[in-house]
Amino acid sequence: xxxxxxxxxxxxxxxxxxxxxxxxxxxxxxxxxxxxxxxxxxxxxxxxxxxxxxxxxxxxxxxxxxxxxxxxxxxxxxxxxxxxxxxxxxxxxxxxxxxxxxxxxxxxxxxxxxxxxxxxxxxxxxxxxxxxxxxxxxxxx
Amino acid sequence: xxxxxxxxxxxxxxxxxxxxxxxxxxxxxxxxxxxxxxxxxxxxxxxxxxxxxxxxxxxxxxxxxxxxxxxxxxxxxxxxxxxxxxxxxxxxxxxxxxxxxxxxxxxxxxxxxxxxxxxxxxxxxxxxxxxxxxxxxxxxx
Amino acid sequence: xxxxxxxxxxxxxxxxxxxxxxxxxxxxxxxxxxxxxxxxxxxxxxxxxxxxxxxxxxxxxxxxxxxxxxxxxxxxxxxxxxxxxxxxxxxxxxxxxxxxxxxxxxxxxxxxxxxxxxxxxxxxxxxxxxxxxxxxxxxxx
Amino acid sequence: xxxxxxxxxxxxxxxxxxxxxxxxxxxxxxxxxxxxxxxxxxxxxxxxxxxxxxxxxxxxxxxxxxxxxxxxxxxxxxxxxxxxxxxxxxxxxxxxxxxxxxxxxxxxxxxxxxxxxxxxxxxxxxxxxxxxxxxxxxxxx
Numbered sequence: 001x002x003x004x005x006x007x008x009x010x011x012x013x014x015x016x017x018x019x020x021x022x023x024x025x026x027x028x029x030x031x032x033x034x035x036x037x038x039x040x041x042x043x044x045x046x047x048x049x050x051x052x053x054x055x056x057x058x059x060x061x062x063x064x065x066x067x068x069x070x071x072x073x074x075x076x077x078x079x080x081x082x083x084x085x086x087x088x089x090x091x092x093x094x095x096x097x098x099x100x101x102x103x104x105x106x107x108x109x110x111x112x113x114x115x116x117x118x119x120x121x122x123x124x125x126x127x128x129x130x131x132x133x134x135x136x137x138x139x140x141x
Numbered sequence: 142x143x144x145x146x147x148x149x150x151x152x153x154x155x156x157x158x159x160x161x162x163x164x165x166x167x168x169x170x171x172x173x174x175x176x177x178x179x180x181x182x183x184x185x186x187x188x189x190x191x192x193x194x195x196x197x198x199x200x201x202x203x204x205x206x207x208x209x210x211x212x213x214x215x216x217x218x219x220x221x222x223x224x225x226x227x228x229x230x231x232x233x234x235x236x237x238x239x240x241x242x243x244x245x246x247x248x249x250x251x252x253x254x255x256x257x258x259x260x261x262x263x264x265x266x267x268x269x270x271x272x273x274x275x276x277x278x279x280x281x282x
Numbered sequence: 283x284x285x286x287x288x289x290x291x292x293x294x295x296x297x298x299x300x301x302x303x304x305x306x307x308x309x310x311x312x313x314x315x316x317x318x319x320x321x322x323x324x325x326x327x328x329x330x331x332x333x334x335x336x337x338x339x340x341x342x343x344x345x346x347x348x349x350x351x352x353x354x355x356x357x358x359x360x361x362x363x364x365x366x367x368x369x370x371x372x373x374x375x376x377x378x379x380x381x382x383x384x385x386x387x388x389x390x391x392x393x394x395x396x397x398x399x400x401x402x403x404x405x406x407x408x409x410x411x412x413x414x415x416x417x418x419x420x421x422x423x
Numbered sequence: 424x425x426x427x428x429x430x431x432x433x434x435x436x437x438x439x440x441x442x443x444x445x446x447x448x449x450x451x452x453x454x455x456x457x458x459x460x461x462x463x464x465x466x467x468x469x470x471x472x473x474x475x476x477x478x479x480x481x482x483x484x485x486x487x488x489x490x491x492x493x494x495x496x497x498x499x500x501x502x503x504x505x506x507x508x509x510x511x512x513x514x515x516x517x518x519x520x521x522x523x524x525x526x527x528x529x530x531x532x533x534x535x536x537x538x539x540x541x542x543x544x545x546x547x548x549x550x551x552x553x554x555x556x557x558x559x560x561x562x563x564x
Contacts (some may be wrong), residue, residue: 014166014329015312015321020214025482026156026456029449030297037296037355047296059448063486069541070231072160073319112314118445118492125523132327154417155460155470156453163400166341167311171438174308178496186435189496203343210400215470224434231288259351267428297449301495306438332547398452 005042005134007077007097008035013036014072022069029062032094035078039092041130043134047125055127057090057111058118064107075099082135087122088113090131144185146275148218148238149176157214163210173235173248176219180233184275186268188221195257196264198231202251209245216240223276228263229254231272286322287416289359289379290317296354304351311344316387319361321374322342325389325416327409337409339372339393340400346389350380357381364417369404370395425556428465428557430500430520431458431460437495452485455517455530458501462515466557468550478550479535480513487530491521498522506556511536513554526554 010031018024040047047103050057070076084091089112096105113123150171159165178188191198211217218238225232230253237246254264291315300306322329332339352358360381366373371394378387395405433454441447461556463464463470473480493499500520520530536546 013157013312013316015167015315017160019160019162019307020155020481021160022481025154025485026449026452028540029452029485030295033449034295046355056443058443058445058492059489060548061486061488062452063484065483065484069481078283106454118443154453154455154457161338161340161400163340166317166344167308170308170311170344171436174438175436187496197302199302199304199351200348202345202347203307203311204343206343209343210340214469259302297441297447300438301440301442303442308438420515 005039005080007044007079008038009077011076012070012072013077017072020069022071025064025066026058027075027105028064028080028096028105030065031076031096032064032092032109033082035094036060036092036109038078039080043130045130049125051116053124054116055121055123056114056116058114059087061110062113063109064105066105068104069102069104070096070098076104082098082131083108084110085128085131085135087121087128090123101138146180146221148220149179150216151175153211153213153215153217154188158213161210163212166205166207166259169205169237169246169248170209171205172217172219172237173205173233173250174220175234176196176221176235177250179219180221186271192257193270194265196262197255197257197259198252199255200250201230201253201260203248204250205246205248207246209239209243211237211239211245218247223272225250225251225273226269226276228269229261231264285322287362290320290376291357292316292350292358294354294356294358299354301418302351304353306342306415307346307348310317310346310348310378310389311377313358313360314344314346314374317376318374318391320360321362325412327380327412332409333398336398337403337405338398338400340395341391342371342394343392344389345391348387350414351384352378352380352386357395358386365390365412366392367410367413367417368420369410370402372405428503429488430502431461432498432500433457435493435495435497435499440495443492446492448487450491451487451489451519451528451530454499454501454519455485455487455515455532457504458503458517459515459532461501461546461562462503466553467552473550474539476547477539478546479537479539479541481530483512483535483539485530486532487528489528491525491527493508493519493521493527499527504505505554506531507533508554510551511543513546 018025079095081092094107115121157168220236224234235248298309361377365375376389439450502518506516517530
């Protein structure tokens with residue numbers, strides 16, 4: 001299960017570069033969000049459905065490690081997976097690849113489940129069970 | 142009247158540059174929004190009050206003309222003024238100056254008044270009258 | 283000719299929304315850039331090649347008209363075409379469609395050809411001739 | 424020493440919000456950059472001078488923890504300090520305050536010194552000594 005989740009793909013935009021000639025580091029945080037919402041679509045639990053059910057997934061923590069620069073017009077892919085899951089939070093990790101299949105960056109985000117007023121709220125069991133199918137523990141963290 | 146409205150000032154951020162070594166053109170649209178909301182604060186009709194009164198000012202049209210590039214760490218100023226006013230829309234224009242007092246860009250935005258569902262709605266007379274005090278027609282457009 | 287140029291497609295990202303619940307208007311300027319660079323790839327004159335040949339295409343003027351809001355997760359398409367061409371400048375126009383094939387916004391950008399120091403420079407004849415093949419004048423502007 | 428370094432101040436822009444009605448988390452990474460470059464100006468080692476001397480400070484790692492949401496028009500302050508310093512890298516930390524002097528977020532960034540081709544390069548002794556004056560170790564990390 002989970003083997004057929006497609007990576008998120010994108011072509012680096014010109015506006016994402018800065019005067020160093022590489023992608024500005026803040027954009028990776030946006031890419032991770034795009035990859036995260038793509039991942040939720042891939043596992044058939046789209047974020048718009050989560051908001052429709054009156055839950056939100058704000059970000060509590062974000063971390064990115066930049067290993068190699070990305071440049072304008074690069075074709076990148078992002079693999080998203082679940083690294084932590086309880087009934088009130090979900091942790092996702094991201095591996096960003098260039099088109100030579102090299103990891104150029106890794107990242108993590110941690111999200112509480114909240115109601116529409118940003119108060120923490122236990123996620124519905126159906127959400128938990130669904131996420132849990134895609135939570136492949138390869139190791140004790 | 143209107144003579145004591147302060148220009149919006151900012152220092153150009155690094156993330157606003159692109160690989161041409163100059164500010165990416167999309168940021169000017171953000172700057173014009175910052176200048177517009179600064180202008181509304183200056184004339185004592187802050188946008189948060191407008192939304193509090195259940196009106197919104199979405200953008201119907203935006204136009205920017207780029208005359209000279211802006212660069213990282215430049216100190217710029219934006220002068221905002223009203224160029225059009227009816228009971229359902231307001232048009233604002235922007236002059237962006239560098240620290241040598243040269244105009245580096247000009248812009249215009251046109252905004253309908255809407256309700257919170259984005260339906261056009263006549264603005265309250267108190268808003269119209271207030272804006273009208275700052276609507277200095279120098280010429281027939 | 284030009285009939286097989288594919289539209290630029292994208293899914294609206296969450297970070298592109300603002301507290302009105304719709305896409306912030308500044309993002310359309312980024313989308314138009316993405317569509318423009320996609321168009322240059324489609325006509326086999328990718329922008330990275332233009333910069334490799336020591337030319338740049340900064341933006342002199344941008345204009346966007348917003349007809350209907352775009353929302354998170356919307357699937358949009360952008361059709362780009364050339365509306366003006368001389369040996370020192372190119373004008374592009376954009377039609378942004380939602381997935382019901384309705385136009386939600388239109389835009390235009392005008393670009394001088396410059397050298398790497400942003401000085402205006404006549405474009406090489408090979409560029410002009412190439413663009414000209416895709417410059418379909420439907421009307422006198 | 425260092426006691427007179429002013430915090431970076433800003434008013435939250437409308438474009439920084441998302442449809443949750445709060446500031447999108449990616450903007451904090453931009454704010455931390457703005458605060459960092461403000462800090463370098465405050466300690467009289469502006470980043471534009473560093474690039475003029477043919478060094479760059481790309482980001483190797485970024486981390487943000489979000490404690491309370493920020494909203495449109497909030498007045499925030501960011502306190503930047505050095506938490507790590509060797510002759511090839513500098514680590515900065517950030518405390519983001521709202522106008523009630525509550526910490527709404529904290530962050531860290533780690534930066535190698537590189538040449539203009541992004542190769543790691545030992546920083547000049549004058550840079551190291553200057554940074555070291557502002558590196559106040561309150562604790563063993």
